[in-house]
Amino acid sequence: MRICRLQTPHTEAAFEVMPCDPDELYVNDFDIFWDRAFMPQPDAIFGLDLPFLGGEPQPAPQAATKVTSFSQFSSSLPSLDLVEEVGDAHQRDRSEDTGNQCQTSQDNEHTDSAPWSISSATFEKLCEEIRGYASVLPSECQIPTNNDLSRGLETYLKCTQKYIPFIHVATFLAEERDAELSLVMAALGLLYRFEHKRAYKLYFMARAIWTEKARRAHLQMASDVVCDRDHMTQSKPVKLRKIQTLILLVIFASWGNKRVRPDALSMAGELASK
Structure with missing residues (x-):
């Protein structure tokens, strides 16, 4: 010490x-x-909003939203109001589409615009035209039923047309076409459906009618030349339909039985002269 x-x-x-x-x-x-440096300054202490004894409690200040750089790249979910508005708009559009489809169906019922459909009047007219060439038709070939003809045309326009695009589907009407063109189109459609017997019957009928028309046209041309008359030229739509018929006949003969393939060669020569 x-x-x-x-x-x-x-x-x-x-x-x-x-x-x-x-x-x-x-x-x-x-x-x-x-x-x-860590010592609190007086102004910092007295600047705090501390409750005093006997005083009313002050509400706690709201926390400030902390903005970070991550919020610039994040996306928030859409509000429920926006989702409901979009859902209502889709529901209205769906209702309008359904109404339009129903209206279109009703219109189609009243005006049957299917290109392969054949009315009773059109079928009778077609039968009359075929009967006009009864003398040149094969004896085994009868006039087809409306069902067979419509079924063959429908298959051609829906399926075969993709591989043989020579017919304008949007403007095709059976009542405005020649009998041989409708017959060969139905023949190709039935051949596509593997109904070979019915297909060959329609083909030989179309081939016979087209050959007879060509023979009559040749006789008329010979008469006009001998008599020194002006030959009536065919209009472009008529000439186009004849070329379409000839092309489809050549295609059917090429696809069909080998015994009818010589017809394809002979008709191809005629096609080259058109």
Whole structure:
């Protein structure tokens, strides 16, 4: 133990000091951990909205929305109001489409615009034209039924037309076409359906009618030349239909039985002269 004296201007006092270790001095000295930079300033303390005793509690301030760089790349889900509006719009469009389809179906019922459909009047007219060439038709070939003819035309326009695009489907009407063209189209359609017997009957009927028309046209041309009359030229639509008929006859003969393939060669020569 050592005695330390403290001298003041008026008195002199002595007190005992406990023995101390120099290394322990730095541990017990708390000032070395004190940093004035972390010391709160008075204005920061008094600027806080702290409740005072006896006063009314102040509402807690709302937390500010923290904006980060991630929010620039994130997308929020659509609001429920927007989803409901879009759903209502789709429902209205679907209702309008359904109404339009129903109206179109009703219109089609009243005006049957299917190109392969043959009305009773059109079928009777077609039968009359075929009967006009009864003398040149094969005896085994009878006039087809409306069902067979319509079924063959439908198959041709829906399926065979993709491989033989020589008929304009949008403007095709059986009542405005020659009998031989409708017959050969139906023959190709039935051949596509593997109804070979019916297909060959329609083919030979179309071939006979086309040959007879060509023979009559040749006789008329010979008469006009001998009598020195002006030969009546065919219009472009009529000539086009004859070429279409001849092309389809050549195709059927090429696809059919080998015994009818010579017909394809002979008709191909006639086609080249058109």
